[in-house]
Amino acid sequence: MGDNRSMPTEPLITLADIHAARERIAGTCVRTGLYRLDPERMAAAGFDIPLHSEIWLKAENEQPIGSFxxxxxxxxxxxxxxxxxxxxxxxxxxxxxxxxxxxxxxxxxxxxxxxxxxxxxxxxxxxxxxxxxxxxxxxxxxxxxxxxxxxxxxxxxxxxVPPYDDPYIIAGQATCGLEIAEQAADADLVLSPVSGGGLLSGVASGIKLSGSNAKVWGCEPELAGDATESFYKKELIEWPGNKTTRTIADGLRTQSLGERNFQHILKFVDGITTVTEEEILEATRVLLLATDIVPEPSGAVTLAAALFHSDRLPEAKKIVVVVSGGNIDPSLKQELLTAKA
Incomplete structure (x- = not known):
């Protein structure tokens, strides 16, 4: 599906680049919290979803603009x-x-x-x-x-200022991965949303360059699955816009990974999986009703993968899911809050 393109090779970012980014953004971006998803609170909210691992939530909605x-x-x-x-x-x-x-x-x-x-x-x-x-x-x-x-x-x-295909953008997003490595040194698996690949390439670089042994996987909607196709074919695939715009995850509608991002992903990422629209919405509801985190659908794809596709993911005792943003449409939020559990 879609067109494939050849790629030039660009230098990968280094740990020094990530530390330099951390210094630049200090005082503006915050070190976001890491919170455990509480099974008892889920049950109290009416969710009967078995948890096969500890799930921890990296709350990027805490940034000043509500997003990583x-x-x-x-x-x-x-x-x-x-x-x-x-x-x-x-x-x-x-x-x-x-x-x-x-x-x-x-x-x-x-x-x-x-x-x-x-x-x-x-x-x-x-x-x-x-x-x-x-x-x-x-x-x-x-x-x-x-x-x-x-x-x-x-x-x-x-x-x-490109949205993802730029070494300074990747290094900035990599500070999130560095924080996760420090906050959850015992994590087995880290899940990041993927669209153009800025966050996934950054998180994976930060995790792996910090020396962490955690595996890093990307998560995206089935309806915008170009990154999954690119990763497993090992070539950059572009999907047409009329396909990727079908997903409710408006932040994940990019038609292809960036070239630099794809190079980092091939180097540092262990896998990518997809989730359905229904799973994205249910994971968004879990976050709204069973946590103190307000997510947008794009930020809930990682929890959707952890909740509904543990069979596709590596075995893990402790999973960190990046909730990438919280800028949810108010009408959708109200609709999900009032939907029957």
Whole structure:
């Protein structure tokens, strides 16, 4: 399914790059909490789902913008020269990276232009604008917003802050993996969402370069399963936008992994699996009703894999699942809170 592309080889990030990123983002990004999923609290909320492992939740919704995306965006903008920041920065994003770049731009006095799909959730659009982002809307495919951003770079001289395919973005996201290695040194398995691959490539790099023995797996919707196909075919596959936009996980609709991200994933990731839309929604409900974490569907794919597909995953006594963000559409949140358990 989809097109495949050849890939140039780029240098992988190093542990020194991750530590440098940690220093840049300190004081802006927070060291997010790690919380155990309580089986008794799940049962009390009406969920009859057997747990085969201890499950711990890395709550990236605690970041100032409600998503892990601030780590990479801030690291990239902070790495620019004063001259580059004076030209303004631009990115293309369905929502969370948009907020990250707008936040970083505002903090460092740089104009931030964001190319977003018209289908982006209203709450993410409004949050980006509230942070000072100048928003340009295009169609739903991730390829459309990338092309528009590149046109605006050529026209205005903005500096591109890619959503995932950039060493500073990967190193920023890798600080999440470094924290997990420190907070859960005895973890057997770490699960990360995957779309363009920024978070998965970063988390896996942080985990493995820190010396942890934990396995790292990616998780994505079946309806946007390009990363799974790419990983097992060992070639970069692109899915058409009319397929990846079907998933409710709006942050995971990217049509292909980034090239640098794919290289890191092939080096550091142990596997990728998919989950259904029903499993994503049920995992979102578990987080809403049986924890103190507010997730968006994109952030619940990891818990969906841990709850419903332990047979596909490596045997593990302790699993850390990255809940990548909490910017859920308010109407969906209300619908899930009132649904019968």
């Amino acid at each position: 995306k601030l780590r990479g965006a801030y690291n990239k903008v902070a790495s620019l020269t004063d001259e580059e920041r004076s030209r303004g920065v631009i990115t293309y994003s369905s929502g969370n990276h948009a907020q990250g770049v707008a936040y970083a731009g505002r903090a460092m006095g740089a104009k931030a232009v964001i190319v977003m799909p018209e289908s982006a959730p209203i709450n993410k659009r409004e949050a980006t604008i509230a942070l000072g982002g100048e928003v340009v809307f295009v169609g739903p495919a991730s390829s459309e917003r990338k092309e528009m951003a590149e046109e605006l770079v050529a026209e205005h001289g903005y500096v591109m």
